[in-house]
Amino acid sequence: MTTGTTEAGMPADTVHLDADEQGGPGRAERLSALAQQHGALVTLLLAMVVASLSFDTFLTGDNLENMALSSAFLAVVALGMTFVIVTGGIDLSVGSLFALGGVLAAWGSQYGTAVALLLPLAVCGLIGLVNGLLIARSGLAPFIVTLAAMLGARGILLAVTDEGSRTYLVDKDSFFATLGQGSLLGIGVPVWITVALFVLGAVVLRRSRFGQYVYAVGGNEDAAALMGAPVARTKIAVYTLSGLYAGLAGALNAAWLVSGVTILGSGMELEAISAVVIGGTLLTGGFGFVSGSLVGVLLLKVIQNVINQIGSLDSAYQQVVSGAFLAVVVVAQTWLGHRRRML
Amino acid sequence: MLSVTGVSKIFPGVRALSDVDFTARAGQVHALVGENGAGKSTLIKVLTGVHPPDAGEVRHDGRPVRFTTPLQAQQAGISTIYQEVNLVPLMSVARNLFLGREPRGRLGLIDFRRMRREADEALRALGIRVDVRRPLRELGVGAQQMVALARAVAVDARVVVMDEPTSSLEPREVHTLFEVIRLLRDRGVAVVYVSHRMDELYEICDAVTVLRDGRVVHTGPLAGLDRLRLVSLMLGRDIGEVRGEGLTKFTGSHHAAAEPVLNAEGLTVRHQLHEVSLSIRPGEVVGLGGLLGSGRSETARAVAGALPTDAGRVSVGGVPVRGGSPPAAIRAGISLLPEDRKAEGIVPGLSVRENIALAALPALSRFGLVDDARIDRIVDTFVRRLRIKTAGPHQKVGELSGGNQQKVLLARWLAVHPKVLLLDEPTRGIDVGAKAEVQALIDELAEDGLAVLLISSDTEELIEGSDRVVVLKDGRVVDELTGDAVTEDALLRAVAAVPAGGRDD
């Protein structure tokens, strides 16, 4: 999958370096900012080079196609998470919403593709909206609200599947199934959809007024309010968006698997958060970009792939590695942040 | 342009503004001055829509207006530049300048090229050259201040309110800021300028309004009002005014030992303190004089390890104290009663008893368990000695009156048997009775051999309470009053002195 596509959506203004009138701290500051922005990409390229040198099976069409497909669903979830985290929030409900979206899509697919897509979007978007309202209007902590939503969504999922005992199947020949299983120019449809969503997301975050508000709310909420940004509306919008993306990812995943698997998605919120943070988005908000999240997702998946290829290693190493990675990235971010405050 | 008439604002228990008239005129820089609690910030907040007035009227362009949010005021053309820059540090300069009113091209997407060009032009027009694509935080504070100003101007502000804009600027930056202010004035913008720096006021302002205790005590052109007169208006003390001693509860001088117990040398904190040195002998009360923002609190905090210093040494009884660490300072015998009692002093959710015992806990426990009997004895002693009025030792401190909260804090520090007590505004915001009691207590503590540093905006309290007064200005020690020179007159003169060292009278 090309990261170049999404890089295009990111204007060059943050990357550009030029003469520094203020002198002093500027250079080191920008070096660390560069590390933050492109560290993940460099690591990803290194990991891919090492992997393709170590395993003949890594750089094969099948393997890459597989990685791209399995990245696609997580990537869509991470896209919504990016918006949330840039506002300085967090959304722990996405894993449950992903699973719920899949189940609803599979159930709805018997009534046609439109229902299969719209039902999960409507339900998951609504849950996201409730999250946003509780967070923005009632001032509750995002992590607890979305934690409750995670539980509630899981409950709804169980309720619609006879306590998890029923698995709805998608008709393999339906148009909906081709959304997951079909391919275009040899690349799976979900991958295309993901790429399109990322381009759109990059444009919205960087080039729309709403995107500016997202950054402003995360960067300094009080200032944003004084400058006239609609703080509450922006927050509500990002949580709704995150719910929508998670539901959509779940639906696509169901189309790919041609069934609404009920046990999916647990731990996905952590993967998505890890990917976003590894991709350079600040957990404290105000800084981040969607291309980084895509790189983060790919990096996680490459690590996973390599660990699988080693064979003798258990896939659980992936969690250890990504947990450690997350810790390292967060520590680095915090230190950079401390320096920033001293300046 | 923008005026208020008969405005009053009452906060629970405090009359922050009473019957205030104030007018900012187009093409004029109007200084708003006053000491802490005089009502400046409340007045600004009324002007900019943060607080609605309880009584009176705000008129803008001759029409009565009623702003309920800062945003409304802003849309009406009233912009505020706060002391702390209120922009988004991680966003680029151009994005900050244009947030919410970005130029948009096709598909409603932001036209960055145009935005950058216009941002660049707007800043150039103010005489500032920065790369508008850089994140705001990479700029110096001064440049950030300029961006805030540019934003204010760009939204067609007719009135610009500046709340201590120069407090963290370098002299060069101040110079640029003044150029911009003059530019605005010539364009017919009304500027309201709040600052404590005399020199700046005289350099840039045309008119002045002095607030004291929520009332306007003077308003008029600045030219012709001499510095001494301005300072005495602010402080509410007249030169040469005869005043009998005994209005405060201080008894006068103490018998201080010869050798200082506290020695602070060359304390320097970037933008805040420059080589401040002072020493206090046991049994001596040293006052720190100066206007707001002169570095009084910063000095106390630096001594107590609560403000990391770039340079300087502190020693107690000849033993050096590790800087930047409150526990180290406390172990050395330095205790600080912070200025912001509510945010940094009391622990509101804990009881009176636990607040008093807090700092002394290690000494009051055995094997990590709290020795309740000893705490009860100590708490009982202090509650009686300081006459702390509570419903009982288990009442939450957050529920006490300001004076009693302050006494609880004093008790907390006395319980660790300090050698040096730093008191930052110990009587601010507490009622008259408690004030007298606290003053008497300070006296008593000095008699007992404690070295006391007293910071107070109440000149009378400072003069009568102190044996010696060190005068600060812009973070430097500019004078020291000793012996018979410890008078309000001398203090006023020292504070109002022009920087060259000459006196202005």
Place this chain on the structure above:
Amino acid sequence: MTELAVARGALDRGRLLRLAQQYGVYAGVAALLLFNFAFTPHFASAENFRTQAVQVAPVLIVALGMALAIGTEGVDLSVGSVMALATSLLSLYLGYGPWVAALVAVVGGVLVGLANGALVAFVGVQPIVATLALMVAARGLALVLLPQLKDVRDPGMSALGSGDVLGVPYLVLIAAALALLVAFVVRRSTFGRQLLAIGDSRPAARLAGLPVRRVLIVVYVCSGALAAVAGVLATARLTASDPTSLGTLMELSAITAVVVGGTPLSGGRVRIGGTVAGAVLIQLLTTTLVKHDLPPSWTQMAQAVVIVAAVYAARERGKR
């Protein structure tokens, strides 16, 4: 000044709200008990109470540590993974005897807590994020050490899991003892006082010379150790080590118990009694729904609603 007036103005509503926050959880427990006595067959039996108590014990132990973390205005999301890590370590070291194995498991929890605490206290990472990283890593480590479910066949362990004293299961005794211990520490120790002061007003605690970093580290170490103990006990009860599923969503249950018990997320207060009641309340709620043939989906949705309601009720105080 404003606080005073607000307090006075909203006295009636405020007092009601405060009462609801402080005693609501006990009222809830009582109401559920009454309801079940009246309408649930076979509820009022010693056997049933024993089952309920055994089920609530691990959650309760984890919630004790969580209460401490929340008291410092933090949170510990890694507790579930620590339980998994504990069960893995336990089954790996069982060859050295149950005591050694249990000790190793607890040491594992302490180390995770140490890492959490160091990130929070020294690096200054937000607690949610720091413990999130450890949550991922500890679960992974648990799975690396023990890839799948393994039976635990050890007489000592099974005695711990199902034995009792005078009809009271060991698990319940241990949970009760730990609850008393933590309550005692919070109320009577220097550490407890310092913890509350730090959670209530960190600037004031810092200026009062409290060892803020040390206290924070100890808090997360305690939380890790308690979660590990809960992991050991849960393993003993199930007579199996299942690092994949043991402790999943445990952080959520623990936070719910603490929050429902009246400990505000904004720190400065720790209510151990309320936390115990909170854990019991959730357990009773589940039981009630299950016994009345309502499916688990209802339980989850009900729990979600209870959390949001509890946080919402505590909101006013949090905003102080």
